[in-house]
Amino acid sequence: MKSRFALTLLSLWAVLTLNFLLPRWLPGDPLAALLDPDSSSYVYNAEVRGALEAYYGLDRPLGEQYAGYLTGALSGDLGRSIRLNQPVTDLLREHLPWTLLLTLSALIAASLLGVIAGSEAAWRRRSPVDRALVVVSVVASNAPVFFTGMILLILFGVELRWLPLAGGRTPFARYDNTLAQVRDYGAHLLLPALTLTLALVGSKFLLVRNSVIGVLGEDFMLVARAKGLPPRRLKRNHALRNAIVPFVHHLAAHAAFAITGALFIETLFQYPGMGRLIFESVVARDYPVIQGVFLVVSVLVLGANLLADWLTARLDPRTQEN
Amino acid sequence: MQITLPQAARAVRRPHAPAAIRRLAASLGGEGVIGLALLGAFAIVGIAAPLLAPYDPADFSGAPLERPSAGHRLGTNDVGQDILSELIVGARISLAVAIGAAGGAVLLGLLVGGVAGYAGGWLDTALMRLVDVMMALPQLPLLILVTALLGAGLGQMALVFAALFWPGMARVIRAQVLSLRRRGYVAQARSFGAGPVYILRRHILPAIGPLIVFGLVTAAGRAVVFEAGLAFLGLGDPTAKSWGLMMRYALNLPGLLLTDRWLWWLLPPGLCITLLILALNLLGIGLENHLDPRLKRP
Numbered sequence: 033m034k035s036r037f038a039l040t041l042l043s044l045w046a047v048l049t050l051n052f053l054l055p056r057w058l059p060g061d062p063l064a065a066l067l068d069p070d071s072s073s074y075v076y077n078a079e080v081r082g083a084l085e086a087y088y089g090l091d092r093p094l095g096e097q098y099a100g101y102l103t104g105a106l107s108g109d110l111g112r113s114i115r116l117n118q119p120v121t122d123l124l125r126e127h128l129p130w131t132l133l134l135t136l137s138a139l140i141a142a143s144l145l146g147v148i149a150g151s152e153a154a155w156r157r158r159s160p161v162d163r164a165l166v167v168v169s170v171v172a173s174n175a176p177v178f179f180t181g182m183i184l185l186i187l188f189g190v191e192l193r194w195l196p197l198a199g200g201r202t203p204f205a206r207y208d209n210t211l212a213q214v215r216d217y218g219a220h221l222l223l224p225a226l227t228l229t230l231a232l233v234g235s236k237f238l239l240v241r242n243s244v245i246g247v248l249g250e251d252f253m254l255v256a257r258a259k260g261l262p263p264r265r266l267k268r269n270h271a272l273r274n275a276i277v278p279f280v281h282h283l284a285a286h287a288a289f290a291i292t293g294a295l296f297i298e299t300l301f302q303y304p305g306m307g308r309l310i311f312e313s314v315v316a317r318d319y320p321v322i323q324g325v326f327l328v329v330s331v332l333v334l335g336a337n338l339l340a341d342w343l344t345a346r347l348d349p350r351t352q353e354n
Numbered sequence: 355m356q357i358t359l360p361q362a363a364r365a366v367r368r369p370h371a372p373a374a375i376r377r378l379a380a381s382l383g384g385e386g387v388i389g390l391a392l393l394g395a396f397a398i399v400g401i402a403a404p405l406l407a408p409y410d411p412a413d414f415s416g417a418p419l420e421r422p423s424a425g426h427r428l429g430t431n432d433v434g435q436d437i438l439s440e441l442i443v444g445a446r447i448s449l450a451v452a453i454g455a456a457g458g459a460v461l462l463g464l465l466v467g468g469v470a471g472y473a474g475g476w477l478d479t480a481l482m483r484l485v486d487v488m489m490a491l492p493q494l495p496l497l498i499l500v501t502a503l504l505g506a507g508l509g510q511m512a513l514v515f516a517a518l519f520w521p522g523m524a525r526v527i528r529a530q531v532l533s534l535r536r537r538g539y540v541a542q543a544r545s546f547g548a549g550p551v552y553i554l555r556r557h558i559l560p561a562i563g564p565l566i567v568f569g570l571v572t573a574a575g576r577a578v579v580f581e582a583g584l585a586f587l588g589l590g591d592p593t594a595k596s597w598g599l600m601m602r603y604a605l606n607l608p609g610l611l612l613t614d615r616w617l618w619w620l621l622p623p624g625l626c627i628t629l630l631i632l633a634l635n636l637l638g639i640g641l642e643n644h645l646d647p648r649l650k651r652p
Contacts, residue, residue, distance in 0.1 A: 042483065043490040050496070058503035174632040176579065178586050178601070179624035182616075190612060292494040296583060300605075310495070311587060314502050322502055326495040333492040 036341045040334050047330040051323045052101045056094075110327065111320035115313065120324040123309060128328065131305035135287070135294045137221065138228035143283060145233050150240025151272050157245055165237065173234030177293045181227040181300045188223060195223050198302040224294075224301045231293050232286060239282055243275035277348045284340030288333040295329075386640015392633035400445040407439035411595060415439075419615070428618040431600075432607050440595050441622050447596040448578050448630060451512050455577035456570045458516025463523025463569060464562075470524065471531025482528070485521040493518055497580060501589045508591050511584070515577045523569040530562050568641045575634035582627045597623035 085091040089100065104110070110120035153162040172180065188195045196202070201220055207213035247253060248271065256270050298307030306325050313321040379387050399406060408427075409415040416430040423429070428437040470481040500514050534540055540557050548556070584590050585598030592599070600623040604610055610620070 039483075039486050039490065043487045046487045047491060050491075051499075054499060055503060058500065170636075171628070171632065174635055175628040176582055176586075176624070176631070178583070179628060182601075182605075182620060182624065186616060288492050292492065295494060296586070299587060310498060314498060314587060314589060317502065319502070322495075322499050326492075326499050329492050329495045334490060337490060 036338060040338045043334050044331065047327060047334075048102060048105055049098075051105075051327055052098055055319055055323070105327070110324040113313070113318055113321045115316040115318040115321070120320050123321060124306070124324050124328050127304060127306050127309045130303060131291070131294050131298065131307065134221065134224055134228060134298070134303060134305060135290045138225045138232055138294075139283070139287070139290055141225065141229045142232035142236055143279075145229065146236025147240050147272070147275075147279070149233075150237045151244050151267055151275070153237070154241045154244035154248065154271070155267065157241075162241075166241075169234035169237045172230045173232075175231075176296070177227055177231045178296045178300050180230055181224070181297050184223055184227055184230075185301070196220050199304070220303075224297045224303050227297050227301075228290065228293050232290055235286070236279070236282065239278060240272075240275045243278055244271045247271055247274045277344060280347060281340050281344045284336045284343065287336035291329055291332060381644045382637075382640035383643050385636045386643065389633045389636030389638070389640055392629060393637060396445055396630055396633065397449065399442060400449045403443045403446050407436075407442040409436040409439045411435055411439040411443045422618050428622060429615075431603065431619065437600075437619055437622070440600055441597070441626060444595060444597045444600060444623065445626070445630075447508065447594045448581060448627070451508055451515070451581045451596075452574040452577045452634075454509065454512030455515035455519060456573035458512060459519035459573040460523055460566055460569045462516060462520035464527055464566070466520065467524035467527025468531060471528040471535070478528070481524070485525050488518070488521040489525075494580070494583070497584065498587065498589060501584055506584065506589055506591045508594050511581060511591065512577070515573075515580060519573045519576060523565075523573070526565050526569065527562060530565060534558070534561055564641065564645050568638065568645060571634055571638045571641060575631055575638060578627065578630050578634065597627050 082091070089097055092100075108121050110124070112119055113123055116123065149165055153165050156162050196219055199220055202216050205216060207216065253266070253270060256266055261270075294305065295307030295310060297303065298305040299311040302308060306329065310322060310325045312318075313325070382390065412435065414434040415436050416426050416434045418430060418432050418434045420426055420430040420434070426436050426438065428441065431437055431440070466481055466485070470478040497514065497518065501511065504510055504514065534557070540553060543553055543557060581590065581596060582598035582601075585596045586602050588602055590596055590599050590602075601620055604616065604619045604623075607615075610616055
């Protein structure tokens with residue numbers, strides 16, 4: 033566990049350093065074009081150029097810039113958005129809750145569905161239902177999320193007109209009570225969350241199904257059955273328990289995949305989360321914001337992985353030894 | 355055991371199916387064979403694209419936004435280019451990026467994994483920590499940042515993918531190198547006077563060959579996913595009309611989803627991406643079984 037913690041810190045440092053170095057290494061920074069003699073938008077006036085460099089701190093030695101960047105980032109200063117002229121931290125704070133709402137609700141829904149369908153399919157393996165579920169889950173987890181989302185959008189948003197097409201809430205809506213507000217947010221959340229759930233549920237389903245099938249032939253299952261335990265207890269307390277450790281590990285490790293999926297889905301549904309923010313920033317080449325999103329998503333993913341390791345160690349003492 | 359008639363008849367009917375192919379099919383299993391067949395179909399379409407495509411996809415061969423007809427089986431896009439031709443030529447782009455990225459990732463993985471496994475010591479530790487860190491980073495945001503800064507030619511994209519995908523391969527190769535060294539039959543063969551070419555062909559390649567194929571397939575699958583995703587986000591190579599970029603352009607047309615145009619403009623590239631990813635992943639599952647029969651799914 034100690035080594036996992038060290039690895040997380042090391043990775044976090046790597047993220048911060050990449051964030052600092054990549055724009056300085058790679059071409060394409062809007063500021064670099066102004067300072068590069070070969071570029072068409074080179075600033076010929078040396079005084080203006082110097083002032084620009086000094087304003088952004090680019091005239092100082094790289095080590096000093098790095099130290100300044102690190103202290104700034106660690107105290108929550110991630111620079112200002114070029115497009116909106118707002119602190120990046122404020123933008124992130126505004127968009128992060130939406131992404132967390134979408135990701136967490138999809139992860140919860142996919143976990144519930146995966147566990148229920150997976151254990152049922154394992155008990156009826158090789159039945160038509162089981163086979164159909166396996167095929168559907170393989171296909172659903174392979175389709176790109178923006179494609180699945182598009183199909184759902186057309187089906188439920190356009191053809192059936194059951195659900196709103198885009199956004200996180202009705203624009204300019206005034207809510208009479210909390211219930212109306214929750215209903216509006218929920219209606220807007222449903223399609224994006226359903227899309228993400230479909231993308232996530234396949235691998236969870238297969239994992240639970242295979243773990244349960246793996247223990248069906250074990251002696252303790254035979255004993256439990258011989259004791260005359262009702263099938264419900266057999267499934268829940270004996271078969272499913274064995275799937276918990278791999279499932280928990282998978283769940284948190286899957287967070288990275290879920291957040292990645294959410295970024296695409298938010299772009300498609302114009303959901304006001306981090307994905308929408310990164311998409312708009314990419315279009316405007318608003319680098320400080322892209323870097324900020326990279327940093328925050330990295331922290332989320334690293335945190336989820338650490339949580340996975342901690343939970344696995346707590347649930348299964350055998351893994352603590354190595 | 356008595357051979358029943360249908361068995362004998364089946365054996366007679368396919369006397370020429372080479373044993374190697376039959377064995378491969380048997381060990382790949384149903385998933386692997388389906389994946390291989392699908393991938394083969396895409397490869398053929400990609401290679402023969404100029405012959406198969408009815409028009410040059412860059413040509414303005416029709417009026418804008420034509421509906422499907424005998425002349426344009428999938429209609430035309432908003433500037434009058436033939437959608438079917440775009441789709442066929444698009445296979446090339448996905449496959450080219452996949453091949454470049456997978457090849458690069460596997461080469462890098464072989465290099466780093468081989469060095470770490472052979473050298474051992476502090477170099478091994480340092481390289482493996484690097485692998486750990488790289489595998490912990492979230493790839494999509496990193497890719498978005500890098501492609502936004504670097505600009506996205508197809509070659510650059512393949513290089514960036516390769517630079518991101520090698521750690522998994524390196525870890526597997528290192529483990530295999532360590533196990534080869536521990537078992538010592540390579541050292542023994544060398545002590546009997548076997549040359550380096552013989553050892554490579556007889557001992558090393560059979561041990562890591564399947565791992566290389568598996569690494570190629572999984573890296574290719576991820577490359578297809580990410581290429582489509584980046585193109586969809588508008589970060590792809592704007593001069594190479596890939597399937598993801600087709601979808602991006604289609605969605606840029608206001609109100610596209612409100613007409614039935616998405617049926618022939620949006621659905622086909624989406625299905626193609628899905629099928630190609632599915633093919634590579636199914637082949638990956640088949641190869642996994644082939645590598646380790648114990649993993650075979652119940």
